Amino acid sequence: MNTTNNMYIKRVYLENVRCFDKFEIDFEDQGSSILILGDNGDGKSTILKSIAMGLCDDTSASALFREMQGEFVQRDKSIDEAKLGSKAIIEIDLTSGGGVVYRIETIITSLKAFERVDQKRFRLRGKEKKELQESDFPWDKIFVCGYGPGLRTQGNADIQHYLSVDAIYPLFKYDARLQNPELGIRRIIDAVRGEYSTPKAKDDNSRKLLDVIKQLLSVLLDLEDAKQINLTPTGIKVEGHWGKAELGEMGDGYQATVTWVIDFISWWFLDLVAKDNLSLLKRKTFGDIKGIVLIDEIEQHLHPKWQRTVLHKLQQSFPGVQFISTTHSPLVASGSSEIKVHILRAGGHKIVTPYGWLAEDVYSIMGLTGSSRAPEYENKILGKYEDLLSKRLDGTIKKQDMSELKKLKTELAKLPESDPVSLTSEIAMITKKLRKLK
Known part of the structure; x- marks a missing residue:
């Protein structure tokens, strides 16, 4: 049971925001997570950054907005700049239950020299809608962190206080440093010691919490045993088939996972400190x-094996957290039954359920039709092979082309045994010839 009363996102609405005329996501279940799937340029990052700005006060939103390049307000495709006075709107509805919804409405207005950020706040209950002053809004009930695709492996920041604008800054500034994972773990362990009075209770409970952290990381890192992770006097060490290694020596996948996850937990710890809730x-x-x-x-940074399970493991490890993520990866999209997938198309979106799908099937709904082979291979090897095979079946192949056909068959033989391309090509050509004979 959660003892905090933080709010979840209930609804996101964008209007005239870059490539989106009108865009809306309703979160049907309270605290439910989603995955946004799409191509480059479909607006995945724009959605996340809009949500991030929409969760901040107007001063913080303005600061984050200055980190974004280009115009934010949608413009007509036939002109270079948005019309003066035109507006983009971000609406975020939040709730912690009880029938009360809080709305943050962020308005970006196109002016001659820049775009201005303004904000309104509302409390909704049934048909009642009351505008709130900034000081009356429950900002302390919003706990949010954000991570961009940048340097999640770099964790050397020493931060003393939780501020939402700082916690989501890496979503806008890709080279922003995350918190030092070793320091974060030690702070949390030291804090739990302070909650007990006797030396034995301090030692026992700090050790138990460290074991919980190690178990969490071992699951996310796909390790067999939590004992493979150790907090030593000189840092975090991980044991595997490679032997024992410091975290800084590990591959980017290990570093990034440990760093951002502990960064997130460290922000939560600092939020507890601010709320005097370390108990x-x-x-x-x-x-x-x-x-x-x-x-x-x-x-980012994850081996395909990890991509298939990352969302499921995060949901299992942090059941009270609402994850809103983006991806290009079909393995991520098909890897979790708990999360709804929103695929972006032409400024809109639709919900799909690709859990258990093959990567090829996910690629097809992303608009990547045909084979996922390299286009050069398709054209120069497979295409040429099918062309010569057709000529051989027709009896029109030239002698000099027969040696080329043999070379291509040798090249196709290098494909995995499970790849039936050579056989299916021959069947297709024979079928085509039989149809002609009819």
């Missing part, structure tokens, strides 16, 4: 974390 650490579980995490290109 929550005594529960020794991260299932109590209630908040929102925005992750752009979640597949």
Whole structure:
């Protein structure tokens, strides 16, 4: 049971925002997570950054907005700039239940020299809609972190206080440093010690919480045993088939996962400090974390094996967290039954359920028709092979082309045994010839 009362996103609405005329996502279940799937230029990052700005006060939103390049307000495709006075709107509805919804409406107005950011805040209950002053809005009920596709492997920042604008800054500034994972773990362990009075209780409970952290990381890193992760006097070490290695020596997938996950937990810890709620650490579980995490290109740095399970493992590890992620990866999209997938198309979106699909099938709904082979291979090898095979079946092949056909068959033989391309090509050509004979 969560002991905090943080809010979840209930609805996102964008209007005249870059490539989106009108765009809306309703989160049917409270706190439900989603995955946004799309091509480059479809607006995945724009959606996440809009959500991030829409969760901040107007001063923080303005600061984040200055990190974005180009115009934000949608313009007509026939002109270079948006019309003066035209507006883009971001609406974020939040709730923690009880029938009360809070709305943050962020308005970006196109002016002659720049775009201005303004904000309105509302409290909704049934048909009642009341505008709130900034000081009356429950900002302390929004716990959000954000991560861009940049340097998730770099964790050397030392941060003392939780501020939402700082926690989502890496979503806008890709070279922003995350918090030092070793420092974050040690702070949390030290804090739980402070919740007990006797030396034995301090030692026992700090060790138990460290074991929980190690178990969490071992699951996310696909390790067999939590004992493969150790917090030593000189840093975090990971043991595997490679032996023992410091985190900094590990591949980007290991570094990035440990760094951003501990960064997120560290922000939660700092939020607990601000709310004088460190006693929550005594529960020794991260299932109590209630908040929102925005992750752009979640597949970054991850081996395909990890991509298939990353969302499922995050949901299992942090059941109280609303993850809103983007991806290009069909393996990520087909890897979790708990998360709805929104595929972007032409400024709109539709919900698909690709859980369990093959990568080829996900590629097809992303608009990548035909084979996923390299186009050069398709054209120069497979295409040429099918052309010569057709001529051989027709009896029109020349002698000099027969040697070329043999070379191509040798090249096709290098494909995996499970790849039936050579056989299917021959069947297709024979079928084509039989149809002609009819």
